[in-house]
Amino acid sequence: ERNLAVIEMSSDGAAHKSAFAMANISGGGYTSVxxxxxxxxxxxxxxxxxxxNLIIAANEKCLADLLLTSEMKPQRLTLAIEDCxxxxxxxxxxxxxxxxxxxxxxxxxxxx
Numbered sequence: 665e666r667n668l669a670v671i672e673m674s675s676d677g678a679a680h681k682s683a684f685a686m687a688n689i690s691g692g693g694y695t696s697v698x699x700x701x702x703x704x705x706x707x708x709x710x711x712x713x714x715x716x717n718l719i720i721a722a723n724e725k726c727l728a729d730l731l732l733t734s735e736m737k738p739q740r741l742t743l744a745i746e747d748c749x750x751x752x753x754x755x756x757x758x759x760x761x762x763x764x765x766x767x768x769x770x771x772x773x774x775x776x
Contacts, residue, residue: 685769690749694774697745701730702738704768716767717756722748732767740771 701718715733719726722745730741732755745751753769 684752684754686753687751688749689745689751689774692774693776694748695744695746696742696775697751697772698740698742698775699769699772700738700740701732701767701769703732703734703736703766718767718769719752719754719756721752721754723750724752734766742775745774 697720715731718728718730718732720728720730720743722743727743727745728741755767
């Protein structure tokens, strides 16, 4: 078992319409990833949409496409990632929604 201490979500420059994080885990022999995702802000910006999609991919293949909303409770998820070299978390955010600032992904654990 290995914890990924910090995965920073980037939303600068060309990636303004999304937020993403990637981890190189090649050679680790991990079989699954567990993480918690939650809505963490009580103050949505005026006019902001309160929903976005979280896409988790392993080696550029989609493992999960989850709809996140401001009504959601924290969820702990575990996904199989056998033979994975690159793990990616992607929040799809339009300029209008800017929703990546309202969600947290934490307690990320790689399991063997």
